[in-house]
Amino acid sequence: MADFSWNTQSPLQKALVAGRHGVASAQAGVTLVEVRDLVLVQVMARRGKAADTAKAAKKLFGVDAPSTPKAVAGKTATLVWSGPDQFTVLAPRTDESSQIDAMSQAFSGSASLSDQSDGRCLIRVSGPRGRDAIAKFSSLDLHDAAFPVGAAANTAVDHTAVNFYREANGADGHPVYSMLVFTSFADSLWHTIVDSSLEYGVDTSRTRAAA
Amino acid sequence: MRIACPFCGERENGEFTYLGDASPKRPNFAVDSGESPERVEDAFYDYVYLRDNVAGFMREYWYHGGGCRSWLIAERNTVTHEFRSVTAAPGVGASKPVQAGE
Numbered sequence: 125m126a127d128f129s130w131n132t133q134s135p136l137q138k139a140l141v142a143g144r145h146g147v148a149s150a151q152a153g154v155t156l157v158e159v160r161d162l163v164l165v166q167v168m169a170r171r172g173k174a175a176d177t178a179k180a181a182k183k184l185f186g187v188d189a190p191s192t193p194k195a196v197a198g199k200t201a202t203l204v205w206s207g208p209d210q211f212t213v214l215a216p217r218t219d220e221s222s223q224i225d226a227m228s229q230a231f232s233g234s235a236s237l238s239d240q241s242d243g244r245c246l247i248r249v250s251g252p253r254g255r256d257a258i259a260k261f262s263s264l265d266l267h268d269a270a271f272p273v274g275a276a277a278n279t280a281v282d283h284t285a286v287n288f289y290r291e292a293n294g295a296d297g298h299p300v301y302s303m304l305v306f307t308s309f310a311d312s313l314w315h316t317i318v319d320s321s322l323e324y325g326v327d328t329s330r331t332r333a334a335a
Numbered sequence: 336m337r338i339a340c341p342f343c344g345e346r347e348n349g350e351f352t353y354l355g356d357a358s359p360k361r362p363n364f365a366v367d368s369g370e371s372p373e374r375v376e377d378a379f380y381d382y383v384y385l386r387d388n389v390a391g392f393m394r395e396y397w398y399h400g401g402g403c404r405s406w407l408i409a410e411r412n413t414v415t416h417e418f419r420s421v422t423a424a425p426g427v428g429a430s431k432p433v434q435a436g437e
């Protein structure tokens with residue numbers, strides 16, 4: 125009997141056509157990137173164990189886990205708030221099973237973990253008009269004062285749940301926003317973002333998560 | 336209408352789902368309390384079906400399903416839609432040693 129094997133592929137396998145779309149100006153107004161090869165784990169503190177969970181996170185990642193809607197960069201991962209006493213761990217994939225094992229041990233007895241690595245798609249929006257494109261489909265207030273670098277939000281975009289957070293500004297000085305979306309909705313959200321970006325010109329591509 | 340979630344901040348009401356009056360308390364009768372079946376039935380009938388039609392402020396359950404997925408209790412004026420307060424329902428998050436439900 126032939127060995128059965130799973131072949132993982134991007135949820136944007138069809139939707140993402142790398143290159144320039146929309147207005148062909150010299151510089152694209154929006155840069156849209158799918159970030160692949162992530163390990164993504166949902167951490168939910170158990171009843172009465174929020175303090176233990178925070179302690180374990182600090183020990184493993186060297187930073188305080190976010191207790192308000194924020195994204196915090198730790199030693200080996202970024203921790204993104206995803207609700208009261210819960211957060212999502214995002215790490216570039218190196219050795220997935222040992223990365224998950226290390227977390228299982230660290231949070232043993234304090235939190236429940238759920239591996240979402242292939243359950244979510246990470247889409248990153250940047251460029252001088254990135255914020256304008258997002259404003260067309262999101263009701264979040266993305267003004268610098270309301271949503272600075274490191275801010276995070278669970279929100280709904282087109283009736284779809286999105287974990288939204290702002291990363292450090294790009295080399296061009298413009299804001300960079302990341303969106304985590306269920307893989308089955310990634311295609312739809314991608315088209316929404318591309319459509320919103322056409323008038324500014326949009327460069328699309330795929331990249332590996334940076335270590 | 337925007338609702339200020341105690342966890343997420345102010346959001347559009349499309350992210351929330353309305354459940355209803357947060358005041359009714361589930362009747363709690365011990366199995367062998369000797370309570371008459373009629374009284375138990377009346378209490379449950381009241382709890383399940385009967386609601387006050389408040390004109391003014393009432394306590395309501397709202398669910399922030401498009402955000403932090405927390406149950407909230409809001410004091411809303413049914414006449415003006417003014418929100419006086421929005422707080423987490425008991426049992427939300429893991430910090431408090433309270434089980435879900437009131």
Ligand SMILES: [Zn+2]
Binds near residue numbers: 402403404
């Ligand atoms: Zn919320």
